[in-house]
Amino acid sequence: MFKSFILSYKLKNTYRVNSIIYSIKQLPLIGKRLPTSLYSSKGLKILGNIISTISEILNIFLGKVIYILIMIVSMISMYKGNNENNFIHMFLFLSLAGGLLNTYMFNPTKDKYYAMILMRMDARKYTLSNYYYSMIKVIIGFLPFTLIFGRYYGLSLITCILMPFFVMFIKTIYNSYILYDFNKKGKIKNENVPTKVIWILIAVFVILAYGLPALKITLTENIFYIIFAISFILGIFAFRYVNKFKKYKKAYKSLLTHDNVYAVQKQTSGEVLQTNTLKQIELEKGTTSNKKGFSYFHDLFVKRHKKILMKSAKRTTIITFLIFVTLIFVVEIDEKVSGRINELLMTTLPWFVFIMYIINRGTVVTQAMFMNCDHSMLTYRFYKTPKVIIALFKERLKTLIKINLLPALIISIGLPLLLYLTGGTDNYLNYLVLFISIIAMSIFFSIHYLVMYYLLQPYNVNIEMKSSTYSVVQWITYVVCYLFIQVKLPTLYFGIATATFCILYSLIALILVYKYAPKTFKLRV
DSSP: OHHHHHHHHHHHHHHHHHHHHHHHHTSTTTGGGSOGGGGGOHHHHHHHHHHHHHHHHHHHHHHHHHHHIIIIIHHHTTOOSOHHHHHHHHHHHHHHHHHHHOOSTTOOOHHHIIIIIISOOOHHHHHHHHHHHHHHHHHHHHHHHHHHHHHHTTOOHHHHHHHHHHHHHHHHHHHHHHHHHHHHHSOOOOTTSOOHHHHHHHHHHHHHHHHHHHTTOOOOHHHHHHHHHHHHHHHHHHHHHHHHOOOHHHHHHHHSSTTSSSOSTTOOHHHHHHHHHHTTOOOOTTOOOSOOHHHHHHHHHHHHTHHHHHHHHHHHHHHHHHHHHHHHHHHHHOHHHHHHHHHHHHHOTTHHHHHHHHHOOHHHHHHHHIIIIIHHHTTSGGGGSHHHHHHHHHHHHHHHHHHHHHHHHHHHHHHHHHHHHTTOOSOTHHHHHHHHHHHHHHHHHHHHHHHHHHHHOOBBTTOOBOOHHHHHHHHHHHHHHHHGGGOOOOHHHHHHHHHHHHHHHHHHHHHHHHHHHHHHOSOBO
């Protein structure tokens, strides 16, 4: 089994190194001057291995600390009460939700496809060796931070040590259930496509994680020990079942097919994705439009693809509305929570830069536009003329802004309402600034993602991502937005600065599109 793990790790690392070299070749200015023989360069392969190793270390630790900071530590600051119990309470219920959402074993990744399907490695040895490695990473990655933050909030040393093991047992229990279910029904669950039942359970766990502390109901360390003891016993049986399971080959043959993003029967990942989205297109005979020219063309596209374009935005809007309803209920029954939320609303508007970034549907919408329209239309010369590109860009920008405004309006109305219900403010401009700044952020991200798409169009004809520059800009956007979580500024000043920046950025971005999009909006090779 150890040999299988070493071979699989080398395979995964080779893929990472080649991906790094490929990304270097895609960089503007220098990329085209680098020869294909770069892939055989020992120096670059050593550099790639170093970067890959650093990436693996960051993967072990960075994700865990960000998770604890955002999902637990930042939320605890909103509650007044026993932070010790709040920490263990949130960690426990969020671990239950995470166990359902991130299994490690049933995530259909490229390395699994290459190893088990193309190279025909022993599926059982490959799966178990990599799963055990993943569980070791979970324990090693969480342990330093459960110790640091757990001890800071007053938890005992033994509790802090047990917390990462609890995460491991929960994941293994759920994985053993998936294998048992496959053994009975012959269908394997893809963790990237959770069922409605799983989404409901996740929602319940998240509500329990954050809702109960607002009502001053939290689990204690003693209750955690009882729950951990149950998970430990079930986990031992789960590990035995996972270890003795004999049908991994059959399970992965079922997983790594059309439901996967990987190819079989010479079908590319993009084509598989496109095939799945075609099922959501509405091709009713009566679908028409009163508009003319490219407005007519775009209007038909929106009407036929409204499920793809609107589904996630509507879902986010509903969830956002329910969150505000819950908050209004909480502030009405608890004065301490009400006062704390009032303080946060007056100083933590910068947090909403990251929140608006998360709920923005720019990536989903532009991908749908490419898959179901541009990847075919860009093969025609007339479609790449400046007049056509600019005309269609205007229509698409209007649509994307409307889509993103659905949840943004709930937030922009909900924040001033919450501010009023929690005691209000002496400066009435704060109400207006809260409303305008959220709307401005929503419009900013709509423009930002569409401009990125037109200036850095990242896909080739097979709907594969081929632009490292686009990925870098995405990463920079994420980092900058995340850093705003650490910023605390008066709402009035930050709101005015945000609205001003959004207006200036939007004007500059639109000018760049008008000037350069006719040259950059093309199929990648």
